[in-house]
Amino acid sequence: MTDNVSLISGVASRYATALLDLAEEQKAVAAVEKDLDAFDKLLAESKDLDRLVRSPVFSADEQLKALTSILDKAGMTGLAANFIKLAAKNRRLFAVPGMIAAFRVALAQRRGETTAEVTSAAPLSADQVAALKDALKASTGKTVNISAKVDPDLIGGLIVKIGSRMIDTSLKTKLNSLKFAMKEVG
Known part of the structure; x- marks a missing residue:
């Protein structure tokens, strides 16, 4: 399961x-x-x-x-x-x-597909969705359906969740990491 x-x-x-x-x-x-x-x-x-x-x-x-x-x-x-x-x-x-x-x-599951929950700062174009599906298929070896959500707070980038794996390339996360690193230095 x-x-x-x-x-x-x-x-x-x-x-x-x-x-x-x-x-x-x-x-x-x-x-x-x-x-x-x-x-x-x-x-x-x-x-x-x-x-x-x-x-x-x-x-x-x-x-x-x-x-x-x-x-x-x-x-x-x-x-x-x-x-x-x-x-x-x-x-x-x-x-x-x-x-x-x-x-x-x-x-x-019966079709051998998986679903990726994708959150982006702005709606994805059809070309972006197709490119993302291709990249995820190459990575997982399965046909990937995209469940897209928009969260303007991300500023830019994507958060992709497939099963228990998550890839967060959002600008918001990167800025928070930088902010945390700056606090440790200062």
Whole structure:
């Protein structure tokens, strides 16, 4: 198991593995991946949906009813939609974001891929992302997906995390190191 998997709860991991096995059986992996990405995006864009998913105040029936309507409007049917509804029925809806993350990790493992979390001071261009993917593939021997974040406090450079390894070339870190070295001298 990778470090990413250990960060995901056992429940989320079990549900995700079961979904991936079923999706492979039904030759629907691409459709399930697309629908889970769409649902994850809906969660990120809607505070109300996020509250519905995470709040224990709503009954399973209320969650299921609201979700069915949302999934229908979003055009999500099939395995992923049924999976999300099952999580609601089993009072596990709060774990769906973790299940989606676990699904991505399990799918990447089966594809022989890994994900690098990359933080930069400014958004990376398509050329920069491609060059970074190539460099990381040469280093790891695996296809690397990039999960990019922007943190203007870095000033410049990158922080790249793959599994338990981290490379920090940010200007912020270099300046902090210099500041620390100057204090020791003075």
